[in-house]
């Protein structure tokens with residue numbers, strides 16, 4: 006069942022950045038293979054949009070991608086890579102294979118950032134993007150009450166989406182202050198319009214309470230969520246709901262770039278003007294170089310695709326456009342900075358590491374990520390610390406350890422490789 | 433400044449290194465009433481101790497190896513009564529698996545050897561082996577069940593030992609590195625000094641940085657751990673070919689060695705490589721190691737692997753640890769060079785050292801482990 | 812406007828389930844009303860958190876294989892899904 010492959014450009018991630026990179030590189034005559042672990046292309050924002058025919062950005066890009074000769078392998082997760090030999094190990098549901106490359110483009114995107122609070126492990130408490138993804142994949146929310154909470158423009162986008170699918174969104178709890186978001190709001194109409202359709206934004210805002218300096222302190226329920234305890238200033242109330250969608254912004258997926266030896270800086274992959282990483286043959290585009298929304302991902306993807314194909318002049322022509330999207334990213338960052346009160350949310354009994362059920366009271370007295378890991382098993386479960394590592398970075402300032410293969414849990418068979426060592430190792 | 437840092441801290445005995453060996457020693461000394469301090473530069477149990485498999489094994493490479501492992505194993509059994517759950521002591525027993533008739537002869541030889549020395553063992557034929565471990569491939573010849581072999585989680589065992597030591601009055605100095613000795617003092621990296629009556633060097637593979645009288649070779653090992661699959665494996669299972677692997681001095685080798693963790697996870701080893709100091713995971717070795725494991729347990733193929741890592745065993749030329757006075761000073765003791773058995777032999781090591789320092793009679797002969805054995809000129 | 816929603820038939824904990832093509836296993840389980848995709852180490856029932864293959868909360872057994880990510884798996888005819 007093993008196959009070997011080579012592509013002159015391999016793209017990991019089929020979100021906006023990866024798709025744009027693949028299109029540009031293959032238009033430039035390169036043989037391109039795109040790998041993504043989702044069942045279909047589109048990344049986070051365009052999840053499930055592939056077959057839709059609305060006249061938006063997404064469909065235009067999908068159209069371009071369909072007509073370009075790049076090969077797309079979905080349901081394929083990259084679990085290991087060797088930057089020296091330029092070979093990647095890939096796992097699908099049925100098989101595993103290795104693929105060689107000349108240039109590698111990492112467009113691994115971002116994941117949602119979660120904070121622990123009492124009750125956050127109850128069934129039906131989910132990430133904002135998490136619930137949205139489930140709805141995109143067919144979960145009916147017609148008539149369901151969904152409290153949306155956390156921070157960032159994603160709250161509005163998701164609330165609008167839920168309402169479009171018939172849900173009642175009684176409150177959108179934004180932790181940031183009105184003042185800091187209002188500064189962002191000058192650009193809000195222009196930029197948010199691009200983030201999602203302005204019409205649904207208005208809809209979301211009209212019959213939901215979009216309240217600032219507001220956050221969810223606790224979730225209550227017996228076997229599943231029954232209500233969310235919301236706080237704004239001194240006022241606290243319980244909002245009955247079927248789902249609580251809560252997320253505190255996005256964090257770049259840098260594990261794979263780190264495993265491949267790419268240098269990072271303040272939590273994002275460091276790249277030069279052509280999006281090249283510290284590794285000569287590896288480029289990075291999109292959210293993994295910094296959170297900035299779909300436009301940043303697209304333009305970085307285009308630049309990367311051109312640069313990887315050796316068309317530096319064409320790439321350079323896009324620099325000005327990229328600059329604008331990056332400015333937007335900076336504004337975003339400042340407008341939705343997390344308030345210190347959020348550090349007080351977990352109680353001693355609140356689970357922080359959901360894989361191993363390690364509670365805050367156990368972790369709080371410890372002095373490093375490593376000793377927490379060794380003594381409490383925190384971060385030792387299958388998410389490999391992706392959820393709790395970021396939490397503890399925020400709560401205690403700990404930095405996660407180095408990345409080791411597999412970069413995602415993988416079947417043991419997928420960690421074997423064709424190797425002449427096989428026989429010579431036996432003594 | 434120099435005078436200021438010459439603080440008045442002074443102990444009967446100072447242990448350098450908070451791995452399983454150092455913490456076991458500190459506990460032994462403190463319980464014996466010595467004023468004890470342990471200095472650990474990073475975390476308790478974070479060195480080789482965090483990398484090791486935690487198989488409490490009796491081994492029969494040599495009489496000396498047998499004596500120390502068996503003695504230590506019984507000490508583990510005794511100590512286990514007080515272990516908190518996170519030490520994960522589980523008396524799973526070990527199966528040494530024979531793939532063919534030649535290896536089966538080795539099973540009988542071992543059986544004979546262990547019975548003579550009072551170690552409870554049992555030979556399993558092909559059928560009872562298949563019943564004991566249904567996920568082993570069919571067609572194996574049989575196995576030797578070593579009943580008192582056990583499994584622990586070494587970092588928490590080390591944590592438990594240092595906690596007990598502290599309860600007996602020991603001082604833990606964490607986050608400071610010993611950089612040298614002068615007179616009867618240890619110098620720390622923050623410029624301070626600590627005076628000792630006796631010093632125990634138990635900092636594992638890097639012991640050379642503190643004493644020129646040891647010769648240790650790093651022997652790199654790889655391990656892979658899976659998600660939770662309770663019941664998939666019930667014993668520590670090792671192929672008899674492991675012995676060939678453990679004996680080989682120069683070449684890289686892999687062997688089938690799996691361990692059931694109390695969590696239901698399966699820990700898969702093992703590999704040995706010489707002459708490397710790079711701790712990166714080498715997928716070629718992982719690959720070879722896993723292929724070997726699949727030959728014995730085909731069902732492993734589709735289980736989910738969560739993580740892989742490496743560690744270094746501190747190997748001496750004769751593969752026995754260095755336990756006893758260092759050739760360079762009478763009151764400096766060594767406790768290192770435990771190769772692939774330091775979790776097991778930490779407890780025996782602690783007893784022997786305390787016996788030497790306190791002039792007690794020891795339960796087993798100490799000569800085979802004395803550091804002076806490798807330094808015939810000083811002897 | 813999806814292209815022809817085909818119907819997929821498979822089972823969750825032995826009971827037959829029908830969903831339209833392209834539905835993820837995670838979604839199908841939620842539709843079925845189940846609130847414990849898995850039991851956590853200390854026995855708590857858990858449902859998906861991230862929906863994107865990162866958090867591993869949505870692990871279920873699919874066709875006998877444990878620890879499969881239901882949010883990353885599309886329902887297929889004849890699939891046998893086990894939760895809890």
Ligand SMILES: Cc1cc2nc3c(=O)[nH]c(=O)nc-3n(C[C@H](O)[C@H](O)[C@H](O)COP(=O)(O)OP(=O)(O)OC[C@H]3O[C@@H](n4cnc5c(N)ncnc54)[C@H](O)[C@@H]3O)c2cc1C
Pocket residue numbers: 017018019020021022023040041042043047048049050051081082083084112113114115116117133134135137138159162199200201255258261290291292293297298299300302412413
């Ligand atoms: C749920 C959600 C909703 C969002 N909604 C909006 C919105 O409305 N507007 C907006 O501007 N922005 C939104 N964002 C931000 C959004 O991430 C970006 O705008 C855009 O999707 C980023 O594109 P990208 O290509 O950089 O990354 P992504 O879209 O995140 O794509 C990365 C892809 O790489 C895949 N991948 C990662 N690692 C591997 C691996 N090892 N092997 C194989 N595949 C891998 C991922 O599964 C993913 O498909 C949203 C983000 C999330 C998480």
Ligand SMILES: Cc1cc2nc3c(=O)[nH]c(=O)nc-3n(C[C@H](O)[C@H](O)[C@H](O)COP(=O)(O)OP(=O)(O)OC[C@H]3O[C@@H](n4cnc5c(N)ncnc54)[C@H](O)[C@@H]3O)c2cc1C
Pocket residue numbers: 448449450451452453454471472473474475476477478479480481482483484485486487488489608609610611634635636637638652653654655742743744745746767768769770771772773774775776777
């Ligand atoms: C892959 C692998 C599998 C193994 N499996 C087993 C097994 O199944 N059973 C078994 O019995 N053994 C096993 N072992 C062997 C066992 O892990 C080691 O022998 C044992 O952990 C050694 O413990 P230690 O305390 O001597 O060293 P370490 O655990 O390395 O402790 C030394 C400590 O000293 C500290 N230190 C270093 N320098 C200084 C300084 N200058 N000042 C202060 N502190 C310092 C370090 O930070 C470290 O914490 C295995 C080893 C490996 C690598």
Ligand code: FES
Pocket residue numbers: 135858859860861862863864865866867868869870880881882883
């Ligand atoms: S819901 Fe997080 S991995 Fe599936």
